[in-house]
Amino acid sequence: MTPASPRRAVVLGGNRIPFARSDSAYAKATNQDMLTAALDGLVDRFELAGERLGEVVAGAVLKHSRDFNLTRECVLGSRLAPETPSYDIGQACGTGLEAAILVASKIALGQIEVGVAGGVDTTSDAPLGVNEQLRAILLDANREKSTAGRLRHLLRVRPQHLAPAIPRNEEPRTGLSMGEHQARTAAEWGIAREAQDELAMRSHVNLAAAYERGFLDDLVTPYLGLERDQNLRPDSSMEKLAKLKPVFGGAEGTMTAGNSTPLSDGAAVALLASEEWAKARGLTPLATFVDAETAAVDYVNGREGLLMAPAYAVPRLLERNGLSLQDFDLYEIHEAFAAQVLSTLAAWEDPVFCTQRLGRKDPLGAIDRAKLNVNGSSLAAGHPFAATGGRIVAGLAKALHERGGGRGLISICAAGGQGVVAILEA
């Protein structure tokens, strides 16, 4: 029997490997290598070697077909007990946070005592697919019983069939890249280039400062020669950012390689447990995983921007918890693009968006920008898609604990017009 009322699920910590730029330090590392490394780092930090945990939940956005049981394979490759169950999930860039929601929910319901949530992604060791026409021919040949029959099919192969199918960063239903989608949203909301560059600048400055003061010492484990996130540029300046050419939205666009996240590789996991389990282990809970919400928008018919779903998810979450947008001490809004963060904040200040689309009486209002992404976010750290949730959950929990308590909001946008958001409290 599960308890009648849910109990608290707490975040105990996390571990990740430094994030690398695509085709660089981790060019030869597989998703399995990286997630296993992140798990083993967590095992070391929390002395979990040989332990059977409730479950490990993780995923990857770009995944080889052989990795159908990726998380389970990583657990088997780690120093956790092989009896630890695991499963893969996928919700694009929301994967990591969604994994944490699942683990936290099972803990709250008393179904498990402890679990690991995380994610991994590589854009370097990307899964190349066989050309669609070639795939059809090979499958036809495979269905034949006789050698002659197989040969007949194989003779249909032409040189152009050898071109591989490369995973593309575009929405299947619109054919537009995520950046192009966001460029439209940014133009609508009038998000200025300078504001985006400033946000990017602050991300680098904040992450560099976090490394300097040792904030990340118990959150990051060096891997393959990297000790810090490869994308981090502590010496970045507004002047340098201003020189970059727009990469989305045409020549008049405002989005550059500097204020958009780069393709990157990495893995991150977070450890969640019941208070009882933490106490029995002598571990200090960093924060409670209070509640979470997901939302999706109709970006296909152009009624809403692709990455605007968090703007809907957060108000619903606030409503359910009786909170206002200003009732937070820290905000972690994933910087897929600086423009995504700024469009979301602009929407929350807009009377039309808030009354007509959210059905509220008043705008949610502005937030204190000094509380936003205080230890840097994806623009500086990089964004291996499914790994971002684990990075943020562990980082925010620690930041809340470090300041002696408080409430934090997490907001992550995802491909497919989705958004995953959560509240942590310490």
Next chain:
Amino acid sequence: MDRYTQLVNTPVGKKLAKQVGLPKPVPLKRWVPGAKVVEGKVLVGGAPAGRLAAPLMRVLADVGADVATPLRADLREAAAEAGLDASPWTPQASVDHRYGALVFDATGITESARLEELHAFFHPTIRQVRTCGRAIVLGTTPAAAKTPGERVAQRALEGLTRAMGKEIGRGATVQLLYVEPGAEDRIAGTLRFFLSPRSAFVSGQVVRIGGGGGPSDGFDWEQPLAGKVALVTGASRGIGAAIAATLARDGAHVVGLDVPALEDDLKAVADGIGGSALALDITDPDAPKAIADYLRKEHRGVDVVVHNAGITRDRTLGRMDAERWNAVIAVNLSAIERITGALIAGGSKAVLNEGGRVVCVSSISGIAGNAGQTNYATSKAGVIGVVDAYAPLVAQRGATINAVAPGFIETQMTAKVPLPIREAGRRMSSLSQGGLPVDVAEAIAWFASPACGGLNGNVVRVCGQSLLGA
């Protein structure tokens, strides 16, 4: 659609017209019952401190428009208040959009330097207007401006809208609506008309909206004239028949009037729209009384009077005999004065009902003059005089009087005009084509609407922004 317009809209014709630099008329969209007032996104901008954002948004919400606005607090709040899910807009966002209409509230502009707000709004958007789209600027009636600077700036708007009308192309139209302070809630009927395909052939016009009655709560915009009686003179054919049909479509019981010689045609028109026919000669000395008596007896008064009957007897002045002169003045001008006088006589017992509408048909000949039409031009300029003279008189009873001034309209009459002159008439306008009788009728129906009590003393041309007299 005339032959040239057909030709120029074929693939070969399009290419040819472009290379030779010929006019490129597009087939104009006309209104059909049940159609949306405005198709496509309506972009609403405004200079800060304007006073029309809220009423504008209410009208747009009523017509179910898909609206976008710049991210300015006053505009966003007005949209939210009206229940409009307006998309945010910035100049950069224009690139990807096509607009059904651009609407700008210029009432906040109180000095000429701030006219730059208009440039900032229209510069990135005017080339993004859809085929047969609309651009509408709302200003403050210059005479009602509070300072000389404001009056200057507001008067300047006319130049902008008239010039935009000449530039915008592809069947799109541009208007300026001057709204008197206090008449903010009177814009609905006029805004709907100019946003919709009902105003297909009206462009480059200036309309003054003042006080007077507006639409009542729950006003039926599909049947604005339901329960009303409308008199239409010259109703047996051409523009008159179109006016009768349009007013009947809008719900009115139409009393068609024409000379006894055309009684059969007149009856056919009246029967077709469930109206009545009144055959008499309006120049007959007894006609005004006969009309008044008929309307009082059969319909207990009249709500809408359309002075459409008109004749031409063209000759250059040196060759024109007095008979031609007098016939045109008698039908086109004197009869209107006398009938109007008879219908509004008697104060509260007048035949023209409380809140009545008188609409005269003038002509661009009356504004610009036309060789061979000294008599006609005199009469039609005189019609504008009728509007000027009677506007304050009818206002006392909550009634209004306005005029439409048609340009080149495709009718049996204009079909007889020699081809070169006919072609010039069609092409020498911003829309590069002739109008249809229904275009004149729609403008008259707009003035006739109970929602348009704020319109009194206006003369609006239905001419595709003809170069004549512009």
